[in-house]
Each structure stands twice: as C-alpha cells, then as structure tokens.
Amino acid sequence: MTPTLTAAIETTRRVIRCYVYARISQDRTGAHLGTDRQIDDCYRLAEHLSTPEVLYEVVQVFEDNDLSAYSGKARKDYIAMFTGLEDGDASVVLAWHTDRLHRSTVELEDYISLSERRSVLTHTVQAGLIDLSTPSGRMTARILGAVARQESEHKGDRIARKRKQKAQAGEFGGGIRPFGWGVPTGEKRKKIDKKTGEEIEVDVLDMNKGRPDELKALAHGTDLVLSGGSVNAWTSWLADKGIRSSQGNVIRATDARLLLLRPRNAGLAVYQGEEIGEGAWEVAVNVAKFRGVVALLTNPTRVTHRGNTPKWLGSRIYQCGIAECTETVKCGRAGSSSKPSYRCITGHGGTRQTERVDDYVTDLIVERLSREDAVDLLLPGPQDLDVARLQLESDEITKRLADMATMFGAGKMTMAQFTEASDVARAQLDEVTAKLARASRTDPLVGLVGAPDVRKAWTDLELDRKRAVLRSLLTVKILPVGRGKNSGKAFHTEAIETNWVR
Numbered sequence: 001m002t003p004t005l006t007a008a009i010e011t012t013r014r015v016i017r018c019y020v021y022a023r024i025s026q027d028r029t030g031a032h033l034g035t036d037r038q039i040d041d042c043y044r045l046a047e048h049l050s051t052p053e054v055l056y057e058v059v060q061v062f063e064d065n066d067l068s069a070y071s072g073k074a075r076k077d078y079i080a081m082f083t084g085l086e087d088g089d090a091s092v093v094l095a096w097h098t099d100r101l102h103r104s105t106v107e108l109e110d111y112i113s114l115s116e117r118r119s120v121l122t123h124t125v126q127a128g129l130i131d132l133s134t135p136s137g138r139m140t141a142r143i144l145g146a147v148a149r150q151e152s153e154h155k156g157d158r159i160a161r162k163r164k165q166k167a168q169a170g171e172f173g174g175g176i177r178p179f180g181w182g183v184p185t186g187e188k189r190k191k192i193d194k195k196t197g198e199e200i201e202v203d204v205l206d207m208n209k210g211r212p213d214e215l216k217a218l219a220h221g222t223d224l225v226l227s228g229g230s231v232n233a234w235t236s237w238l239a240d241k242g243i244r245s246s247q248g249n250v251i252r253a254t255d256a257r258l259l260l261l262r263p264r265n266a267g268l269a270v271y272q273g274e275e276i277g278e279g280a281w282e283v284a285v286n287v288a289k290f291r292g293v294v295a296l297l298t299n300p301t302r303v304t305h306r307g308n309t310p311k312w313l314g315s316r317i318y319q320c321g322i323a324e325c326t327e328t329v330k331c332g333r334a335g336s337s338s339k340p341s342y343r344c345i346t347g348h349g350g351t352r353q354t355e356r357v358d359d360y361v362t363d364l365i366v367e368r369l370s371r372e373d374a375v376d377l378l379l380p381g382p383q384d385l386d387v388a389r390l391q392l393e394s395d396e397i398t399k400r401l402a403d404m405a406t407m408f409g410a411g412k413m414t415m416a417q418f419t420e421a422s423d424v425a426r427a428q429l430d431e432v433t434a435k436l437a438r439a440s441r442t443d444p445l446v447g448l449v450g451a452p453d454v455r456k457a458w459t460d461l462e463l464d465r466k467r468a469v470l471r472s473l474l475t476v477k478i479l480p481v482g483r484g485k486n487s488g489k490a491f492h493t494e495a496i497e498t499n500w501v502r
Helices: 005-013 033-049 076-086 106-117 133-166 213-226 230-242 253-262 285-298 354-369 372-377 387-409 415-438 454-460 463-473
Strands: 015-025 055-066 092-095 120-126 128-130 181-192 199-210 268-271 275-277 329-333 340-344 474-478 496-500
Touching: 015 033, 015 076, 033 055, 033 092, 033 120, 055 076, 055 092, 076 106, 106 133, 128 387, 199 213, 213 253, 213 285, 230 253, 230 463, 253 285, 285 387, 340 354, 340 474, 354 372, 354 454, 354 463, 354 474, 354 496, 387 415, 463 474
Parallel strands: 015 055, 015 092, 092 120
Antiparallel strands: 120 128, 181 199, 268 275, 329 340, 474 496
C-alpha cells in the first residue's frame, strides 16, 4: 500500500468517542492503585477495539475512588459521566467490569434507559460487550448486576460476622484510635497522608493497652460528675491540662459527655449498640461508676446550664435575702467600682463584693470540715444495690416506652391507653434512675473530711467541686444592710445569712 493511500485511509478513519469509568470501594492507602490499574486496562481495551477503519478514542476518564456503590454517598464522577452521555459527548463507555459501574438495580435501570435513548455501548475488560439496546444484552447486564450485588452482600455478611466475633472476643473493631487506648508497639506501617499525598510511616498501636494520662483523665471526669461536678468543668480541666482528643482536637463539652458514656471505659464490649460481654483492654473506671455516670448524664430531669461557665463560688447558688424574693444572685460590676460584686439577678437589694463573700463562706466550710466530728457529715453509702440489674431494668423500660410510641403511631393504642401506660413506665424509669444515680454518686465531701490539711485540699479542688460541696453543705443568703453600712471598706458579716444543710 502506497503512503498516499495509507494517508487517505487515516483521514477517513471513523472516530468513536469513549468514556472510561473506574471505581474502587475501599482504598486503604490512598494511592489510587486499584483505579489506576482499571484505567490502564481500559486504555488497552480501546486499542484492542480499534481497527484501521475505526478508532476508539478515550476523551475523558471518570474516577470515583474509595467510594462504595452502596455507601449512599453521591458518586460525583459517575453523575458527570451520565450527564455527558445524555448530552451526546460520547457513545461508548469502557469499564473494567459491569460491577464497577453499578451494583444498584435502580442505577442499572436508569443506565439501561439512557443507553437505549442515546445508543450508548458498554465494553468491559472482563465481561466483553454489553449491548443494552438488545433484550439479551439487558438480560446479561441484569444478571451480572444481581451476581455482583449478591457477592457484595455476602462480603458484607462476612465482614459483619468478623466484627461481631472480634467484639465478642473483646478485641478492637477498627477505626479511629479510641481516647484512652492505643500504645505504640514499636512496629511501623506505611500509609498515604491524605492531605499531602505523600507516603508516611505511622506507629502500629496496641489497642488493649491504655494511655495512662488519658485513662486518668477519664477516671477524673467520671469521679467529678459523680461527686456533683459538671461535664463543662471536666472539659475545662482537660483544656487546662492540654489533653486533646485522639485526633489532636480540642475536646468540646458535647464530645466530653460522649467520652464518659462509652461502655469501653468500664471494659464492656459493644456490638451494634448492645453490650455483649467484657473486653480485653485495660479499664478506666469500674462498672459501678460507669453505670452511675450513665444514670446521671442521661437522666431527663437533669438540670444543665448552657450559659457561661461560673467563675465564682456562689454565682447562681447564693440566694437573695429579700423576704419576698426567691431568686439567686449573680456576679457583676457595681457602679463605678472595678471589683466584681454579687447582686440578685432581679436587681433586688444591694451588692456585696464577691471575693469577700466567697472568702467568708470558704472559711466557714473549711472550719467546719476541720473539726473532729466532721466525719459525721458524710452521707451513708448505698446498701445492697445491684447496679447491673438496675441498668438492665432501665434499658428495658426505655425500650418499652419506644415500643409504646410505635404502637400509638400505628394506631394500635388509643391516646388514653398510651398516656396511662407511658406515665407508669416513666414513673418506674425515674425510680430506677434515681437508684442508679444514688448507687454510684460520690459524696462531694469525700476527700475533704479527714484530710491532713483541709484548706489545702479545698484549694486544690476545681471550682465545680467546690460549688458541689457548697450546695450539699450550706445555704447562703445575701441580706440587705442598713443605710450607711455599704460605705467604706468594712465587710459586714451580718449581711450574710448561712444555714447548715447537714
């Protein structure tokens, strides 16, 4: 064949515009190796399909990496490819296998409809030509889709069984390092940094071994809540100590609460939200304390303040001394004075310098707890309470309430029946919750009574613990004083009324 004739053939060669689509469900390293191999094979398929008369030209590559077809997340490149086919930009799709394109029957039917409408052919490396314009081609695509779906579901079942077996054996189920655990073993593994795309070495962690500082933090947070403290106080404590999440983030109050509610803290293994036995890892707190924290933090009647964290001992605790007023006091600035002062939140009465009042109340508490008979103030501990049984009873009542709501929504219960039954169940739940909280709650005075130096022990407490002691031990009222007694620097203790609760 002469060069002139060859050139003539090349100029008349028909070009078929092709799209390449590749997808991999899981890319553990982030290196795109799975999709890269698919794309290379599709380019070779285009060369194989090409003839002297027809050129299969790849005009665009679409790639959805580390994205399962069943994840529920939108496949951006697949959508873009679908749009391009609808617009007529290409007439052939090249894929490694049909299951890379679809594992959803709904998606497949949409793709079949598009292929018929726009005369799109699908060529695969593994399954050959899928001509969706013919009944046999559509049947083949549907059979391959059904087989792929069955394989995926079977794989999902295997993974689920493996995870359950690991949970039952008390082993770590994978994912982000749980706060409190994960000690380097000395071994390294390679991974791709998703931010930089570079290969890095990371430590292999033993998830059964606890990190002492984090375990102590969990124990401290548990004890703090059980002794009357708040999650916000623990959050502040974590920030002061520079303790961050396992991912290096600042721990917010909502995350701190969830950390305290994890059964893992007490060595309890969980699968699909249910406790299934004991784990193989070190524990941060005992089961009784964990149950107590759960009872306290999930109690619907628990009062939480979402405003600013108190900075003073008596803010919102000391009471207004005006006879007809039932409000508490708050701290603010009084007139031109630069010193913070207590005043009723409604504006009743005068003001009292915050530091002086707090120092006076502190002296009273320290003096009382320093006496020999201070041990008589301690509350008796719970007697013969089975916290595990109480927690199980609480879970059963909660489930019963949910079931009743479902039955009412389905019309199987009348409003009167639902109201009566739910009132009984809620009363039972309140009783069980109160017992659970009482079973594990720590008297706020523990650690102060009997301390060699009560004042030092008081000074070492977080403000939230001090406020818990105040609530349990003493009531304080800020009384109005006579005219002229507010002048000068004198502090009038007769304007502070105190009464011992114990």
